Amino acid sequence: MGGIVDFDVCFPASRISAEDMHAASGVPVPDILEVTHSKEFPALGEHELSWELALRAASAVLRRTPVPRDAIRKVIYAGSGEWDIPFWSPAAKVAHELGIDRAHCFEVTNFCNSGMVALRVALDGPAPGPGEYALVLVADRLSRMVDHTDPGSRALFNFGDAAAAMLVAADGPRAFELLHSAMRTDPGWADYYAGEWRQGRVRIRRQPHRPGLSEAYVANFSALLQQTLTALGRTPDDIDHFLINQGDRRMHERLLDTIGIPAGRSVFNYDRLGHMGGADTLIALRELADERRLRRGDLVVLATSAMGFSWGITALEYRGIQG
Structure with a gap:
């Protein structure tokens, strides 16, 4: 069937804390910690973009596994569909930054199940041929979609941000x-x-x-x-x-x-x-x-x-x- 050749993850530089959310919402810190279990965790800062995290994760993978760029035939960006820029292809943007110019670039939307959906899509027909690869990117901007001023949104206060990249192949050596x-x-x-x-x-x-x-x-x-x-x-x-x-x-x-x-x-x-x-x-x-x-x-x-x-x-x- 194929699988994952290599993968990596990337976190934003910024963090959000229970104290930040308390100040914005008025919800007591102990009540926030019932949801977050952590006093602070990574979340996109005001000027950080999720596609850039995906690019950094992909770059780390391709440094370790330096496959020819023209051997990457699919670039799939998985997430919620609320990208950094409306009416825009983050898959194509990452491909461009990496010098991948022969791939079909597209997005898969199934929220937090999207990464595994995209892995399956990458290996479904047409699957990568001999010596070919797909690059699956998993990124979202969940924390930016939470209204931290709304006490009624407390159940979502644990939403943070990260990105991952998987290099996928149907043949050859694979980690998974x-x-x-x-x-x-x-x-x-x-x-x-x-x-x-x-x-x-x-x-x-x-x-x-x-x-x-x-x-x-x-x-x-x-x-x-x-x-x-x-x-x-x-x-x-x-x-x-x-x-x-x-x-x-x-x-x-x-x-x-x-x-x-x-x-x-x-x-x-x-x-x-x-x-x-x-x-x-x-x-x-x-x-x-x-x-x-x-x-x-x-x-x-x-x-x-x-x-x-x-x-x-x-x-x-x-x-x-x-x-």
Whole structure:
């Protein structure tokens, strides 16, 4: 099927703190920490742009794995669709800056599930041919869409920013083989969150609280995981690392408990990072690689979710970091 040759992540220079959000919203700091679990975390500054983070992540990958630029035939930029500039292609902009001029550049929008969707798209037909590659970029500007002056938006106060880049190939040496991908959307939640234009920016607004989303998370992730494990002939005991979007720590713990995976097989970054968008699971994967906690043959499962509401399970086999 193909997989990830190499990947990297990048964080903005700026940070946002619970004290900042308290000053803007009036929400007490302890109440904010119930959501963020961290006193501060990376978030785009006033003059920082998400596409530039994606460019830096991609540049790091291509320094380590210096493939010919004309061998990169797809550049896919994954996120929420609220790019730095309206009516604009961040995929094409990054390609131009990198000197990639023979690729088809386009965007994939599925919110925080977009990165894994884009990985699958990159390897679907037409997949990269022999000696060809795709470059998948994952970036968003979530913190810039949160109204930190609105106490009603407290549930979103953990939204931070980061970017990731994956060099993808269908043949040749690969660090991670894509074994299986299973995704679904429950459109009944389509309108639960929506953006609105306020003070020159898109702001995320949630509709009045509606019960059932927590149960939908567990049910959908569990079903997709079972579908994936059945296809692979594996069981939960065979999962070496289970990485999930860092949106809600309690949901993370509940899901692990439901599917029977010890917390030690996952990664918890809530003490120093917020929900960093679609880059969450790749940040955790980068941490495992950098700390040499991966072994050849490890089964790594990424659980990603997105407003809309979509859920995805992506199974990878570790084959050894390249470069």
